[in-house]
Every structure is written in structure tokens, then in C-alpha cells.
Amino acid sequence: MKNLFLSLLVIFFSIQLCAAGSSKKAVSVGKYRVFEQVVENRxxxxxxxxxxxxxxxxxxxxGRIVNFFGFYDGNGQGEGDARNGHIWKIRFMPDEAGTWQYVYRWSDGTPGGKGSFTCSGQGAGKGILKAYAHNPHWFAYNGTEPVWLKSYYETGHGSIGQDFDWIVAHVYQPLADRGYNHLQVNWLLSLCCFGQYYLDGPEPETLDLALYQEGKLTETMNLDVWKRMEQHLGWLNKRDMGVHMFLGVDGSQNEGPAWNKLTPEEKRFLVKYMVARLAPFANLAGWNFVWEVPGDRENHELGFARLVKEFDVFDHLRTYEDEFPRENFYHLPEYSFAAIENHQIAAPEKNLERNLWRDAWTHHMACLLGYTGKPVFMSEGNALWRxxxxxxxxxxxxxxRRSAWACATAGASFTWNGHEKEYELYAGGPSGLPFNQENxxxxxEQAIDVLAGVMQEEVDFYRMKANDNLLTNHQPLQVYALAEPGEQYLVFSPGGNTFALTLQPGTYSRVCWIDTKTGEKQSGNEMTVSGSAESVDFVPPSASTDWVLIVRK
Structure with missing residues (x-):
């Protein structure tokens, strides 16, 4: 009986061990998602x-080899400092399905190690935004899958100090539910303005949200802020929502830590550290130095872009924001897209043209002037920001609405903002996010939906370019054309302006007018152009609204 009992006991534990072994899964990561591994060094x-x-x-x-680096993270939970903690982390974004191998080592000779993980198509992300290889006016995932950016400027500098679940429920989820796939934000990287949080939300858990204190980079590195930023970035990454950093790394523009107070060695360390932490997130949709800088300063935005280009093995987009795109430096290889405003279009001094910043044509011209063979993103269009x-x-x-169409017909992307206050920020109500009947x-927001619907469903936008030269007999600077000549044409005509459009020979079976306020469609007759190119007169259905004309084969 005793032997039988022992035999049964052995069988029982064997079953338990087998069950435990079968439930232990190998590390698997979706393509373009984040692989992370904790490494200790005591x-x-x-x-x-x-x-x-x-x-x-x-x-x-x-068999391709990629050299990257990890980063120190205190206790791994947002606590610790330069002297207290023993957790380092390895992060990576795999772009090939199959088994990846990795080997890590320490620069001081401390013994390292190795490991592996599996990358699969299950749960894969979209990838990294880049210029579309076949028509670099537009963005495309990995340069091959075109995407129309439906972008909103979310301005909660201090929102990462509030309860994360509340921010998701009242800010991010409503944006995701309405098809927004791109956000411009102020909390990445976090250097200033922390009093700007959602006043109708919970009280902040902390307003100690500066990444570091000026002149004391590694001595005051705030690991809790990194954790909070990555929590927000990670949630958006899982939903393939791109994130463009608006305020960037130079806090001096907003009374935060100044970039030029860092030594060359500290600048290099900071860029390498932020790349190690953030670059494995595919939705990082643009490294930006800060708003409104000239673009050619070696010790500022140009030097920053060079460091990012050196360290970011994933090659995320890089830019600086040019207030005056009439003269820019986007042709330089350090920059891979243009982030612009609509200033200094009509006059050499800002005050001489300030009254024009509400006009759609200044947005249109700024987008055209910012194009150097790389995508243009209207980061701060003055009419686009409530x-x-x-x-x-x-x-x-x-x-x-007109300025949004002016950007789109210039072959450019843009972000917009529909909440009211700069310092009194709300998620709901009449001055909050524009997703409720009170607002x-x-x-x-509905007009932006109409625009997005036209670009995503009515035309193949990624094959089109700005073609105002095809327009005649119209009010100057008021009517704009986007076209793939001979295949598809889109013309924006505010207030029912009449115009003539030059069409290449062919039969155009899809002729349609769309009210840009309501989305209402009015079909036109099939058209045939014979022989040679022909200028055709068009009269919008009425002068009481703004119209877009679509002509397609």
C-alpha cells in the first residue's frame, strides 16, 4: 500500500510539472510591437x-544584425535615481516575423547574457510613419502603406499627472472612436506647463512632471515621468495612433529646462537615452526639437536632428517646426518631413500680415512652400486652432474648415484643435473636446469627418499632388486643385466660386459635388474629353456653402 501511495504521489507531481511546463509560453511579440526585457546589474x-x-x-x-542599446530605469517601477536602483531594460521593435536572437553586454566588462523571442504576425502593428515612397507628399506606414492622417492637437501638458484610466476614457478613447489615427501632444517630452491638465478630471496625482532640472540632467532624472509618458504612448501604440511631439526637447521656449544649458556630452547622452526608451514604440510619429525655430542652428535643432539620426536605428521621422516656411531647411538630410506654420507668406514681417493668418490661402501657400520632396505637416495652422x-x-x-481643405489640396497633412482654452483645459462641456452637443x-469636428471621408473613400489621395496650375477663370487664391492628371481630380471651391479645370483626354464616369459642411452629395453627368486636353467650366450647385468637386475615370 505504501509503495502504491508513493507511486501515485510521483504520478501526481509529474502531472503537475507537465501542466506547469505546458502553460509556460515562450516570449512572443507582434510585428512592429515592443519587445522588453529586464536586466539587472548590481x-x-x-x-x-x-x-x-x-x-x-x-x-x-x-540574419540581419542590428546594434542598439538598453537604458537604466531605477527600480523599474518609476522610482530610483542615479545611485539607487539596479534595473536596466532592453527594448526593441521587431520588423521581421520569426525568431530573433539577442546578446547583451556591459561596457565595463560586467558579464552580460543572451536570449531570444518570437515575432509573429498575430497582433502586428502598422509600423513606422515615413514618407510614401511613390509620392512623398504623403505619409505611409514603413513608406509603403499610405495613410491619411486624421490628427488632433491634444494639449494636456500636465495630463500625464492625472489618473491614466480617466484620461483614456475621456480623451484618448473618444478620439480613437472617431477615427483619429494621429495626435500632436505636449507631454512628450515633459518639460513644462504642468498646470494645464483637465480641470473636469481627477486632481493630479503629481505635478512634479519635469524630466529633469535645468543643468542637472542625470542627477535629477525623473523616472516616474518616463513611466507615465510611456504608459500613454504605449496605449496609443497598441491602437496604432501616431504621436507627434510638439514641444520637443528645448524647454526654454516654455520656461522649462533649456537645451543650450546642456554640455555636448549631456546632449549626446539625453538623445541616446530617449531613443533607447522611446524609439521602440512604432507610433512615435516625429522627433521635433521645439516649436518655431530657424532650422539651421548647429547647437540646437540641426544638431539634435543629427544625434537622433545617428542613434535611432528604426529611423523615425525627424523635423523642426518652421514658423516661416517661405525660407526653410527641410531639404537637409537630417530632416525627413516638414512641420510648419502659416506665417510670413505675404509680408517679410509678422505684424504686417497678422490679419491674414485666419485665411485659408495662407495655409495653402505655406504647405506648398514647405514641400522639398518630403511630407508637409501643418503643425500650427492659426485658423485650425480654436x-x-x-x-x-x-x-x-x-x-x-476652409483652411483644412487648403492644406489637403496642397498635398499636405495637418492637425486641428477644437477645444477652447489655453490654460483652463476641459475634456467635456462647451469648451472641451469637440465631441458633444454642448460644444x-x-x-x-463633423466637417473634418467630411474631409477625411473624401480623402479616404472618394479618391486615391496618395496618387495625387497639388495642381493649381490646372485651374483658370476663378477668383485668385480661393480655389485649389489636387489631381492625378488624366485619372482623378479634386477641386475645393468655397462659397460656390466658379472655375475652369483642365482635363486630360478620357471618359470620366464619376463626377460628383460634395458639400464640405454636411457631406451631402450631388452627382454630375459623365464627361468625355476627346483629342487633347480641354479646359472645362464648372459651376458649383449653390453659393450658400463650400463645395468640393470630384472627377474620376
Whole structure:
């Protein structure tokens, strides 16, 4: 009986061990998602940020080798400092399905290690935004899958200090539900303005949200802020919502830590550290130095872009924001897209043209001037922002809608903003996000939906370019054309302006007018152009609204 009992006991534990072994799954990561591994190093260092480096070499299933690096993260939970903590992390974004191998080592000779993970198509992300290879006016995932950016400017500098679940429920989820696939934000990277959080939300858990104190980079690195930023970035990454950093790394523009107070060595360390932490997130949709800089300063935006280009093995987009795109430096290889405003289009001094910043044509011209063979993104169009700019320029919702179309017909992307206050930020109510009946800018949100629907469903936007030269007999600077000549044409005509459009020979079976306020469609007759190109006169259905004409084969 005793032997039988022992035999049964052995069988029982064997079953339990087998069951435990079968439930233990190998690490698997979706393509273009984030692989992360914790690594410990308990060696005594005076400064764990700078005294040692964690160097990692990855081998793709194809055999391709990628050299990258890890980063020090305190206790791994947002706590610790340069002297207290023993957690480093390895992060990576795989772009090939199959088994990846990695080897890590420490720069001071401390023993390293190795490992592997599987990358699969299940749960794959879209990839990284780049210029569309076949028509670089537009963005495309990995340069091959075109995407129309439906972008909103979310301005909660201090929102990462509030309860994360509340922000998701009241800010991010409503944007995702309405098809927004791109956000411009102020909390990435976090350097200033933390009083700007959602006043109708919970009280902030903390307003200690500066990444570091000026002049004391590694001594004051705030690991809790990195954790909070990555929580927000990670949620958006899982939903393939791109994130463009608006305020960038130079806090001096907003009374935060100044870039030029860092030594060359500190600049290099900061860029390498932020790349190690953030670049594995595919939805990082643009490294930006800060708003409104000239573009050619070696010790500022140009030097920053060069460092990012050196360290970011994933090659995320890089830019600076040019207030005056009439003269820009986007042709330089350090920059891979243009982030612009609509200033200094008509006059050499800002004050001479301030009254024009509400006009659609300044947005259109700025987008055309910013194009150097790389995508253009209207980062701060004055008519496109209810926040800050409408009260200063007298812009209306008509101006907002027309300026959005002016950007699109220039072959450019843009972001817009429909909440009211700069410092009194709300998610709901009449001055909050424009997604409720109380908010008068709900009609602007609906007009953006109409625009997005036309670009995503009515035309193959990624094959089209700005073609105002095809227009004649119209009011100057008021009617704009986007076209793939001989195949498809889109013309925006505000207020029912008449115009003539030059069409290449062929039969155009799809002729349609769309009201840009309501989305209502009115079909036109099939058209045939014989022989040679022909200028055809068009009269919109009425002068009481703004119309877009679509002519397609």
C-alpha cells in the first residue's frame, strides 16, 4: 500500500510539472510591437546613467544584425535615481516575423547574457510613419502603406499627472472612436506647463512632471515621468495612433529646462537615452526639437536632428517646426518631413500680415512652400486652432474648415484643435473636446469627418499632388486643385466660386459635388474629353456653402 501511495504521489507531481511546463509560453511579440526585457546589474556605480552602458546586438530571422542599446530605469517601477536602483531594460521593435536572437553586454566588462523571442504576425502593428515612397507628399506606414492622417492637437501638458484610466476614457478613447489615427501632444517630452491638465478630471496625482532640472540632467532624472509618458504612448501604440511631439526637447521656449544649458556630452547622452526608451514604440510619429525655430542652428535643432539620426536605428521621422516656411531647411538630410506654420507668406514681417493668418490661402501657400520632396505637416495652422489662435485672429469655424481643405489640396497633412482654452483645459462641456452637443465646435469636428471621408473613400489621395496650375477663370487664391492628371481630380471651391479645370483626354464616369459642411452629395453627368486636353467650366450647385468637386475615370 505504501509503495502504491508513493507511486501515485510521483504520478501526481509529474502531472503537475507537465501542466506547469505546458502553460509556460515562450516570449512572443507582434510585428512592429515592443519587445522588453529586464536586466539587472548590481555593481556599485556613482552614476548609473553614465558610468556604464548596456549594449545589445539583435539578429533578425533573416540574419540581419542590428546594434542598439538598453537604458537604466531605477527600480523599474518609476522610482530610483542615479545611485539607487539596479534595473536596466532592453527594448526593441521587431520588423521581421520569426525568431530573433539577442546578446547583451556591459561596457565595463560586467558579464552580460543572451536570449531570444518570437515575432509573429498575430497582433502586428502598422509600423513606422515615413514618407510614401511613390509620392512623398504623403505619409505611409514603413513608406509603403499610405495613410491619411486624421490628427488632433491634444494639449494636456500636465495630463500625464492625472489618473491614466480617466484620461483614456475621456480623451484618448473618444478620439480613437472617431477615427483619429494621429495626435500632436505636449507631454512628450515633459518639460513644462504642468498646470494645464483637465480641470473636469481627477486632481493630479503629481505635478512634479519635469524630466529633469535645468543643468542637472542625470542627477535629477525623473523616472516616474518616463513611466507615465510611456504608459500613454504605449496605449496609443497598441491602437496604432501616431504621436507627434510638439514641444520637443528645448524647454526654454516654455520656461522649462533649456537645451543650450546642456554640455555636448549631456546632449549626446539625453538623445541616446530617449531613443533607447522611446524609439521602440512604432507610433512615435516625429522627433521635433521645439516649436518655431530657424532650422539651421548647429547647437540646437540641426544638431539634435543629427544625434537622433545617428542613434535611432528604426529611423523615425525627424523635423523642426518652421514658423516661416517661405525660407526653410527641410531639404537637409537630417530632416525627413516638414512641420510648419502659416506665417510670413505675404509680408517679410509678422505684424504686417497678422490679419491674414485666419485665411485659408495662407495655409495653402505655406504647405506648398514647405514641400522639398518630403511630407508637409501643418503643425500650427492659426485658423485650425480654436485654442489660442481663434481669439487672437478672429478666425471662425468657416475659416477652420476652409483652411483644412487648403492644406489637403496642397498635398499636405495637418492637425486641428477644437477645444477652447489655453490654460483652463476641459475634456467635456462647451469648451472641451469637440465631441458633444454642448460644444459649438462639434460642427467643425463633423466637417473634418467630411474631409477625411473624401480623402479616404472618394479618391486615391496618395496618387495625387497639388495642381493649381490646372485651374483658370476663378477668383485668385480661393480655389485649389489636387489631381492625378488624366485619372482623378479634386477641386475645393468655397462659397460656390466658379472655375475652369483642365482635363486630360478620357471618359470620366464619376463626377460628383460634395458639400464640405454636411457631406451631402450631388452627382454630375459623365464627361468625355476627346483629342487633347480641354479646359472645362464648372459651376458649383449653390453659393450658400463650400463645395468640393470630384472627377474620376
Amino acid at each position: 555593481q556599485p556605480y556613482a552614476n548609473r546613467f553614465t558610468d556604464v552602458e548596456l549594449l545589445v546586438q539583435y539578429q533578425a530571422p533573416s 485654442r489660442f489662435w481663434h481669439e487672437r485672429t478672429g478666425a471662425t469655424q468657416d475659416d477652420l 459649438p465646435f462639434l460642427q467643425s
